[in-house]
Amino acid sequence: MSLFAIEDLVVDVPGRRLLDGIALDLPAGRVIALIGHNGSGKSTLLKVLARQIPASGRVAFEGRALGDWHARDYARRLAFLPQTTPPAEGMLVRELVALGRYPWHGALGRFGPRDHAAVAEAMAECGVAAFADRLVDTLSGGERQRVWLAMMVAQGAGTLLLDEPISALDIAHQVEVLALVRRMCHAENRSAVIVLHEVNMAARFCDHVVALKGGRLAMQGSPADLMRPATLQDIYGLPMQVLTRDDGTPIAIPA
């Protein structure tokens, strides 16, 4: 069964069509990159999948239509990280990660031993256990992004949706965060859909690539399918050159 089955997806805002007739099957258990030029609709598509904005058409998650999911059930299966993470004023790392348990205990339920265990495991998996008692807002950008990832892990969701998770990070932290996401997915058989700007990062860390152009599907396939000059030119409207590194992996640069 596919992770997401999308048919005839259309998103309109007054005066403009953001997504136009998207039909797409996203495979489960893979790290999927969502790429495209600015305004191509990639963030919009991610927000539709996260049920953050309404859309017309048919979208099914794990075989069930999006509208049929109860909010908390959906949050147990799928976690979403917005592009700009808000400041968590006065909140400790462990408290922020514990918020990820909301779909499980709800507004009034008890924060039980299973919740404590899930929080501890999540912090360990994302390597943030060392600063569990620090204020979130005092951490560096990369550390903070890992804390938010830990919150998603604590949610216990099998699917992670990330909206440009590395756009505010330097190159070392970009690699660190994406490597963590890839490791998390492959080790625990999770799925991830990541909106990315950088083609080379997408090709290096993702198993599957979906490219949008002007609100329509431009291509989908493996990173190798993406890294062809003709395909890249089609997506970005710019002549691109693909070089080969010493280890045989391709990198793309503007020609």
Next chain:
Amino acid sequence: MRPVLRLWLPLAVVLSVALWLVLAARMLPVAQWPAPPFDPQVMSLDQILMAFGMMPRGVIALLAGAALGLSGAILQAVLRNPVADPTTLGISAGAQLALVLATILAPGLLAWGRWPVAMTGAGLAAALVLAIGARRGFAPVTMVIAGMLVGMTASAIATAVTLSQGQYLLSLVIWNGGSLVQQDWSGVQALALVLAAGGIGAALLARPLRVLSLGVEGAGGLGLNVAVVRVTAVALAAWIAASVSAELGLIAFVGLAAPALARTAGARGIEQFLALSPPIGALILSVCDGLVLAIAGQGGEMFPTGALTGLIGGPLLIWLLPRLRGSTPPGTEAAEGPAPRLVRPVRLLVTLGIGLVLAALILIWIGRVPGGWAVLDWDSLRAFLPMRAPRLIAAASAGAALALAGAILQRLTANPLASPEVLGVSGGASLGYAAVIFLAVAPGAALLAIGTMAGGAVALALVASFVSRRDMPAERILLAGIAVSALASAVLSAMMAVGDARSWAILNWLSGSSSAVTMPAAMALAALAATVLGFTLAARRWLGVLPLGADVAGGLGLPLRRARLILILLAGVATGAATVLVGPLSFVGLMAPHLARRVGLARPRDHVTGTALIGAALMLAADFGARMAGFPYELPLGLFASLIGAPWLIWLMMRSVR
């Protein structure tokens, strides 16, 4: 220009002229109209009324409307803010306060005319709002919230001073309402000069303003001295608005409506915008004044024209809301640096609770007597207890309820400036109170309480209908609340302008008092405060997640719409109940959550509990102050609280992280 407007503009011109002609003809047949030059010696009384009353009134409506339209257009252009105008930025209220203060405290100042005084007040208010705005990057919504708060505070102080000087009440209130009644042509001459000078100034500023429309960085990059242009333009706009205030009083929202309509009419570019706004403003005020006169008929004026334009303001703001761009991302509104965080908050909470009980006991025990202070002995304690206990219980409960409402709203909107006053609940409640006073013959306390709660609930329903739209950002909810407040205060000033005993009743209540509370009422309020605290604690997980924004909250499966609705309801009930006692303006709802945060209560559970305790303590302190400061007379409770709260608020907005 769009075709619709091509139809509407001439229609409005025809309507405005026709209204005036019909009304003037009703006053005096056209054949007998005096022709200039007017010479009172040879005219009949009716002709004098026409030449020095009706005619200048028709002209001054056009002039004042044009001046306000111009002022609003300049402000909107320079602040790049479609909801800026002299009213929403507190400029008019500043002028009003200055005039009220001068009238009562230093009448000698008015010897040089009202202009210098009004100008000073307007200038100070504008400077204050600009100073606040400058620290927050002139974010449109923040500017308006700051401006409206400064305006509300100025009005509160003006009300206080008015209350203390009953003999001036009538003239002050009528002036506040913005009446266009004229006795000669001097006002017309003055405003014509202002409009001409303002027009020239606006024409000179047009090009710098167009460059500024690129944004601060862009304009600076083109070599524009942004600060100079900003100060000059705002000073010009404030001068024009203050002139109108000095001449006619508070005429609200024409400066908001005219540029908005100019924009809708398809005015492109700053030049067109500045040119089209004044004529539209002139038409608006002229039609409004015609309507007021038509309704008043022969029996004299029922209410001042400014009150009618105020009625447009609320709905207009609400209509403009969805068109506001440039929403501030969450967190940029943070007022202060990181707050401290206690390791053992429970200890502090217990201390606070014990302190509160002790303070209440002491306050029952001691009091002022003629010539000094006295500690009650046992017998007088027993005599005083039935009198003092209810008001202390009621004050503390009202404080706790307001504080809880503030804590809920600040967490819900992730905005440290949210408070019940801002949400419009207080305004709606005061409308309900005023409606009962005016509609019922000799209403009882129960009827008044029901009216107040109902008014609060209606205001709440209005705001909640906004909240239920999922994509509505939190700060716009605040703005919707402010719009409701503006509507309420416009209606109130219209009601008060009637100027009889009922106006007094409203004025008295507006400033709040706890002296007439009965024991059952106090216990009911206490029970309600406790219930609200219980529900708020139950919702603590929502209150923990919501400050992180709708994206995160939605991603965690939090039922956003339902949570917002429930929390808004909770805040509204708490506010409505407390408002019956302390009046609509106290700022406890704003102060208490902040204090709780600053003493290190961070987690929702501790924060909410601490907020309630601090709110109760603040209101006890205000009650004590209100009783003691003016001994043997009692100052109104809510008023005293807001006199503490206003400087706090301004201090809070002046200091910020950026």
